[in-house]
Each structure stands twice: as C-alpha cells, then as structure tokens.
Amino acid sequence: MGEDLEFFFALMLSGASIGLMYSLIALGFVLVYKATDAINFAQGEFVMLAGMVVVTVLGAEAPLIAGVVVVLLVMVGFGFGLERVVLRPLLGRPVVAVIMATIGVAAVLRGWGPLVLGIETRALPLPIGDEPINIGPATLPPIQVLGAVVAVLFFLVFSWFFKKSRMGVAMRAVADNQQVAQAMGINVERYFALAWAMAGIVSALGGIVWGAMLGVDVQLALVGLKVFPVVILGGLDSIGGALIGGLIIGIVESLAAGYLDPYVGGGTKDFAPYVLMILVLMIRPYGIFGRRQIERV
C-alpha cells in the first residue's frame, strides 16, 4: 500500500470513530424530535452536564462504576424532570416556543456548570490506558475506539426498540399523530417523558466518552453544535440517519483536516461540516433518511 493510501485510510478511520461519537450525541436529539417534535438546542449542554456529574462523583474518590450508575440515574431524572417542568406546559404551543425554552435551558446549564464546579478543565480518566490501538495503517486512541463501540451498541439497542418492541411502536405512533395515538389508548405525555429520559441516557454516555476525550468544562457543550450538521444530513427523525450522518461528518472533518489544512494553515475541520450542511439543505432538506411527507396521488 502506498503512503498516500495509508494516509487516506488513517484519516478515514479516525474520522469514522469520531463520527460515531457525534452520532451518539445526535441520537439524543433525534429521539426527542422523533417522539415529541421538539427541537432540542440543549443537547450539547446535556452532554456537558453528564460529564460534570461523572467528574464530581469521581472527585469524591468513588469508583468509575459508581460514576456511571449515578450519571445514568441523574440524567434520566433530569430528562423526566425537564419534560414535566418545562416542556409539558408548552404542549400545543408553537414550535418556536419549545425551541426558545430549550435555548433557555441550555443557557441555564452553561451558567450553572462553572457556578458549581468552577471554570478549570477537569480530567475524566477512564481505565483504558493511553496506548494507541493499531487498526491496519491507522492508530487510534483507545477512547475513540471505546466511543465508537458504545455508539454502535446504542444504535443496535434503539433500532431494536423502535422496530420490535410494543413501546417503541407506540412511540412512533405518537410521533406520527398525537391525537390519534391518544384515541388508541396511548398516554402521549408519558411517551414524551420517556423520550426525554432516553435522550438523558444517551447524553450520559456521550458525556462520559466526550468528557474523557476532551476533559470536562463548559467547552464540552460545544460538541452539541456538531449535532446540527449530523441530523440535517441524516434526517431529523431518522435513527439510522444519525448514524450515517455522524459517520459522514466525522470523515469529512478528518479529510478536511488532513488534506486542506496544510495549504490554508488549519481550521477547515471546524467549518467543513457546516458547508456540507448548507449544501444538503439546498438539495435534500429532509436529509438522507428523513421522513418525507407521504403524499398519495
């Protein structure tokens, strides 16, 4: 294999693993949008909150497993609570009201973090070592491999949930038509709460892997920004789309950094995904896998 090709593969692999980690966060966004039609601008802050919870628990000399359990419980509780306190009163209001509310939640979380934990970046050590893992020509840091594996696992679980379980089918029914779902005996509000709790679980995992990679501080919330190109590309309400969208965005980022940065001096990685997002919006506004309005002729 030539050196050029090896370089290319290394970029692809590294991009794909980061992409899968984006997908994980995007999944939280998609779950909420799919079930409740709410656009959650606080997804990145959810991840930050989760990271902070883990760091706090670990700071108290507790074992990692305790941190994982606590963060899962906290984030599920947070999801339920947020739905009950902030979103339920907004039921039936225009979409913009919900968007504004989530932006408000984001701001509150971003202010609250430093207030309680201080502004310094804290490490979130995972017992997986620093020894890079060799996959073919590429070497990946173990945290990226772990992140990718967690993401794939979650996608399998959620795909099964929505396709095969009765609860999952009911949730899709709610997403499809709330009024009719109600009339079929489905408690719509309970499913809304469930969707937010599921977003909480995903964010908890996202907080652990992203926190371990970047360190935990307010900046961790910025990974939430990457959610938008991912879901626009994949389709706002498609779980498979979040997976593919994440992969594409990760790879585009990595290729841009590898091939373009040497010529322009860096930084292309940060905007390439958004250029792609704008192009996609022009060509396929509902994304690759998004739900098109079904129209029978």
Add this chain to the structure above:
Amino acid sequence: MLAINNIEVVYDRVILVLKGVSIDVGEGKITTLLGANGAGKTTTLKAISGVLRSERGEVTKGTVQLGVRRIDGMRAHDVTKLGLVQVFEGRRVFENLTTEENLIAGGHVQTAAAVKQGIDLVFSYFPRLKERRGQISGYLSGGEQQMLAIGRALMSRPKVVLLDEPSLGLAPMLVEEIFGIVGRLVKQEKLSVLLVEQNATMALGIADHGYVMENGRIVLEGPAAKLRDNSDIKEFYLGLNEGGARKSYRDTKHYKRRKRWLS
C-alpha cells in the same frame, strides 16, 4: 350503552359549538348521526372520546355515560381503556408505520397475547389487510386505509365504536363493502356503533336509529325506517322529492339560490 345527556361544548372558552346535544346509543345497535358540514357531528364524537381536550375544547355542561360510568372530563387514553374508541374522519392511519404496526399500536391497551389474537381477528374481517401487512400504511389505497383505521380501532377490543365518515372519498363499491363489514362486526362482535355520515342513504340503510344535527343541536330523531320516510329528510339529505322521485336539476338550483339569498 352510551348515553350523551344534554352536553355543551365550548372551544377556546368562547365559542359554543354544541348547544345541548343528547344521543342514546343502544347496545348492539348502529345509531347514526346525520347533518351538513359544520353541524357539530365530529365535535360530538370528539367530546365523547375525550380527544377534544387536545384541541382546546371542553365539555362545559351535561354528561356522557358509558354503561354506568361517567366519562366526560376523562382523558382520551383512559376512555379507550374503558372500551370506547373513535375512528377518525379521513382515516388518519399512522402513515410511517406498516399495516401490522398500526394494528399493534391500536392494541396498546391490551396484553401481548390479546394483540396477537386481535391481529388475526382483524385479518379475518379484512383479508386485504393481511396481504398488505408489511407495507407502509401511508401508501395503501384509500379503501385499505379505511379498513385499517377500523381494524386498528378493533384492536383495543371496544364495546362502543365511534365511526366518523367511513365513506369519505371512497368509491361506491368500496363504501358498500366497508358498510357490509361494519354490519357483520356489530352482529358478531357485539359492538355498539355511533356512525357519523354525510352519505345519508347509506347510513339510514344500515342504522337502527338516527339523529339529525344542525347548528350544534339535534333537530330530528327517530328509528331509521321512520327517518327514511320523513319528507324533510328526503328533500335535504336523500335528494328525493315528495313523490320519491329524484329531484330535478332545476328545482335543486332553485332551492340553492333561495338559501343563498336568505343567508
């Protein structure tokens, strides 16, 4: 079985839509509710099933009783648990779900075993749905979607079904087929049905009892056979004149012109 007693419905706390409506649906009977557009038929059904709440509507007076239980003010999903289900106008299937998934969602209040049985039951009444079980329901034909909407409602094993305009937008032959199946369902599954229709000929043909609604009020009521003979019904809903012959085009026009002038 289902007794609606003098209900008033207000939308947005201001707009009075139903002004004292009383309807009785007998056990194992088909009762039909006729009326022109905007008379309040659909609102009546929504008031009964409880979905009115999600449209900012409210039952402000009167009672709705299912058997011995008062169900007005209850939430829609609790009403369904008690055995009353609404089939919406315009079919409203879950478009992004397959036929089978629609049925599974319809059986939400039932146990897993009952859902399996329910699906078999629905397929026995609507064999066409069985052929389409794996298809995305948004792409089914109009008739198949209507069958699915009725089948989905059956999945909750209801005692009372509210059927809102099952004939809407369907070919006459399909309408006959669907009405025929509804008739069999009532007999074999011991359902009580409240049927809202614009197609008065069809509805009075299948129903035991009928009500006519205008402007949020019940204006006429009686056994279906009697309503079929009522001269007002003949003129305004069945399109026949006194002698039973079809109205001439010129008369119809004259009637329309006069009505526009008055309002």
